[in-house]
Amino acid sequence: MSDNVHGKQLLVEEVKAVKLFLWMFYVIFTAYDLLIYYVKPLTIENPEEGPKSALGFWFFVLLFLLLPLAVYLIKKEKVYTVKYIYIIWYTLLDLLNMLLMYLGNRGNPFEYGSVLDVFLVLFAPIFVNKRYFWVVSISTTGKFLVSGLILLDKNTIIPVAIFVIISIVSFIMLTRFISYIQTLSTVYEDLNKKEKLAYVGKIATVIGHEIRNPLSALKGFIQLQSERDVSEDTYYPIMLQEIDRINTIVDDLMIIGRPKPPTFKQNNLNEIIQYISNVTSPLAENFGSKIVFKECEGMPLIECDEKQMKQVFINLIKNAVESLPRGGTVEVGCKVIGSDQIKIYVKDNGCGIDSEKLKKLGEPFYTTKPEGTGLGLMVSKKIIEDHLGELLFKSQLGKGTEVEIILPVKHN
Incomplete structure (x- = not known):
């Protein structure tokens, strides 16, 4: 439901961006050509004769023929392809026009370019799409490179250099747009989760x-x-x-x-995990599975709340066992990371979780089990955060899931 809503919202925003793009595209293209070929000669007493547009009026016709197609694609909700069709079609037409103009007039110096090209490159970030940006930048710059190679004219180096600089500026704008949007999305999600947790806590x-x-x-x-x-x-x-x-x-x-702050005391993590493995072994046997505990040698004593950590391990091992309906193995172990951190992992060879569901694990009342409540992982995540640690999930469908807990050895 939520994904569908987000998809529709993105579609609406894309339609708005495409409509604005189309309006500006045709207005700039038409106004620029009118100024260059009709208004400018009237303001100069002895205008220099240079090569005229080879395609002439047909350039307008061929570009405006795309408009009905664009309207059709927007109505069919295939709006994401419109911008690509326009940039590719315009680039091909403009390259053809450029070559036809100068192949028969090799004596004239190369003087070609349009403000529309600048618009296309600078306007690209509005779609917040890196793939589209590269298509626009490469096609615009490549158009002048190809014409330079065919015409053997060194003057094409100047527009190439100019559009490389414009593309760099446009790319900086695009990365800032993306970074800003990602930051806003992260802040919104964090606020949403905090509000939801506060509401859930009261209830x-x-x-x-x-x-x-x-x-x-x-x-x-x-x-x-x-x-x-x-x-x-x-x-x-x-x-x-x-x-x-x-x-x-x-x-x-x-x-x-009513979350209780953890009571930090030095504990032997190997002993805690071994105890939990023994407690949860009967549950594993009921599912036809087994729990394998790999003791970590040289594990230092860590400062943690023993009761809370036991609750976390019970939740994680229970989830791992329940993901093995036809039997399997749950591996529990720990590793030392550097001098001030340790890692505990719970790995199973069960059904696995797809990437979309994996992102939502730990959210209030989200569960992948038919009879689950989503409280276990949420509580576990809260406990680990109170211990200044991290709870990480890795999973592959059909291969299993691994949960990693990263904890500091000491709390200053």
Whole structure:
């Protein structure tokens, strides 16, 4: 839904840019030729005779024939091709016109160029498209290079040099446009996420508090009833497991609503991961999978909140195991990075995640699992950020996913 909306918005902006481009293209082209070939001679007493436009009126006709095609493509929402058609068609016509003018008048010095060429190069950044910019710059500069080689006229070096300089200026403008747009997009996304988290946090605190009290009472009554009912075929264990599952979700909600600052103490990371691997091994066995822990030699003690880090590893290993519906291996290990950082990785050979979904992991309530809530990764990401670390995802469809945690060894 969101991608479709963004696609339509981009299409609308492209249509606006193309319409502005077409208006300016025809106005500049027509006005410049009228000034050069009709108005300018009237202002000079003895105008010098030089080569006239070889195509003459047909140049106008052939360019204006593109207008119905442009309108048709815009209506069919194929607007992205319009600008390329115009630049390629204009370049070919102008090159042909240039060669026809001077091939039969080799005695005249090469004096050719149009303000339209300058417009095309300087206007290119408005589309915020590097590919289009290179097409315009190369075609405009190449037009004069080709004519110079064919006509064997050194005077074509001057327009080539001028358009190289104009292209450099235009490229600087384009990179600034792109950088500015990317910065605005990043700021907007960050603000959007912060607003969403703040809103979620308020709701989570209220819901978590209201749910936890009746759940505690319900769990106590089920445990009491299970002690009285001695029959073997009961659903009490399943009920208790589901209550514990709800409690886990409530815990995640409470962390979002009332985040606790981490209590940093020196801990042995190998021991923490080994403990988590042992705890999650029964879950892996239920899925027909296994967890392999690769101990890292020479791992220093790191300053972290032991409880919070255990919660992160449980979430990540649980996600990895659940991505292996037909069994597989989850590899957990750690590495030392330099003198002040360590890396922990959780790697599986499961189904993998496509690149578009991978970008959204960790966002509030975003999940790739049918029965997931999206809270686990969101909480894990928040914990890692509180530890001044990074949570990174790598994945390939059909090959598996690797989650990396980068943490500082010490917190000053």
